[in-house]
Amino acid sequence: MARALMLTSNxxxxxxxxxxxxxxxxxxxxxxxxxxxxxxLRQVTEVYPCTLTFQxxxxxxxxxxxxxxxxxxxRQGASAQDVASRVRQALxxxxxxxxxxxxxNPRIDFGFNLKDAQGSPAGEVAWSDVxxxxxxxxxxxxxxxxxxxxxLNGLPADVKLTVRELPVLGSVTLQDGDTGGML
Numbered sequence: 001m002a003r004a005l006m007l008t009s010n011x012x013x014x015x016x017x018x019x020x021x022x023x024x025x026x027x028x029x030x031x032x033x034x035x036x037x038x039x040x041l042r043q044v045t046e047v048y049p050c051t052l053t054f055q056x057x058x059x060x061x062x063x064x065x066x067x068x069x070x071x072x073x074x075r076q077g078a079s080a081q082d083v084a085s086r087v088r089q090a091l092x093x094x095x096x097x098x099x100x101x102x103x104x105n106p107r108i109d110f111g112f113n114l115k116d117a118q119g120s121p122a123g124e125v126a127w128s129d130v131x132x133x134x135x136x137x138x139x140x141x142x143x144x145x146x147x148x149x150x151x152l153n154g155l156p157a158d159v160k161l162t163v164r165e166l167p168v169l170g171s172v173t174l175q176d177g178d179t180g181g182m183l
Contacts, residue, residue, distance in 0.1 A: 001040065002027045002098045003061075005110040005164065011121075012163055019055045023062065023110070023164060029097045031060045061110075065170035066095065066125050066159050069151045070134055071144035073177040078139035084174050084183035086137045094133045095169035111161030123161030127152055144177050 003025040009015045024032045024040050032040075037058045044056050068091060074083055096105050111123020131150055135143055143150055152159045153170075161167060174183035 001025065001032070001036065002029070002102075003104055003110075003166070004040070005061075005112060005166075006056075007112065007164060011112055018053050019057070020050075021164075022056055022058045023060070023166075024058055025061045025097055025166060027098065027102070029063075029168060032058075061166050062162075062164045063168045064125075064159065064161055064165040065153075066130075066167050067153050067170035067173075068130060068134075069154075069173040069175075071146070071149040071175040071177045072134060072183075073141045073144070075139050075141045078141075080176060080181075080183050083137065083139035086139065087134055087174060087183075088172050090133050090137050091130070091169055091172055094130070095167060097166075097168075108167050110163070111165045112163035114161070121163055123163065123165065125152060125159040125161065125167045127156065127158050142177075149177075 001024055005023045006020050007015060008020045009017050015021055022040065022044065024037060026032045026036055041056065041058045044050070050056070074080060094107055099105055107129065112121045114121065114123040116122035127150070130152060131143060134140060134150070147156055150156060159167065175181070176183050
């Protein structure tokens with residue numbers, strides 16, 4: 001298991017009292033197998049049980065796909081194919097569930113775990129973080145400065161997450177700012 005999130009009525013009013021939903025993310029992302037869900041349920045109900053009346057439901061995670069579209073300008077001499085490949089790799093690394101060593105990726109999390117300055121859930125995928133990821137790729141000279149030159153899910157804005165959503169990279173569309181062609 002790579003990640004998990006337990007929500008109760010304290011965090012989500014749609015969950016009944018004395019119950020919890022445990023969202024499980026397997027290593028590498030995707031949907032947990034029935035065997036993994038059963039193993040996790042056994043762990044929280046038999047190995048480390050809660051109070052007798054507390055009911056736990058183990059469920060698959062709620063993924064929020066984040067589609068990225070960007071118009072970028074290349075540095076002189078940069079290969080368009082190489083830059084496009086590096087941008088896609090950098091975005092995939094930014095959105096991966098776990099780091100290569102198996103630790104959780106600190107750049108993304110469930111909406112509940114992303115807090116504002118007061119400690120309240122403020123789940124979001126920051127537009128500025130995605131901008132920085134793309135801008136910092138070798139061979140990228142700059143991103144376009146028009147309003148729609150970088151969009152997340154079709155908008156030039158942060159992507160808001162509900163408390164139970166975990167962001168994952170969706171489609172990536174890259175446009176060469178000099179030629180107008182797709183990368």
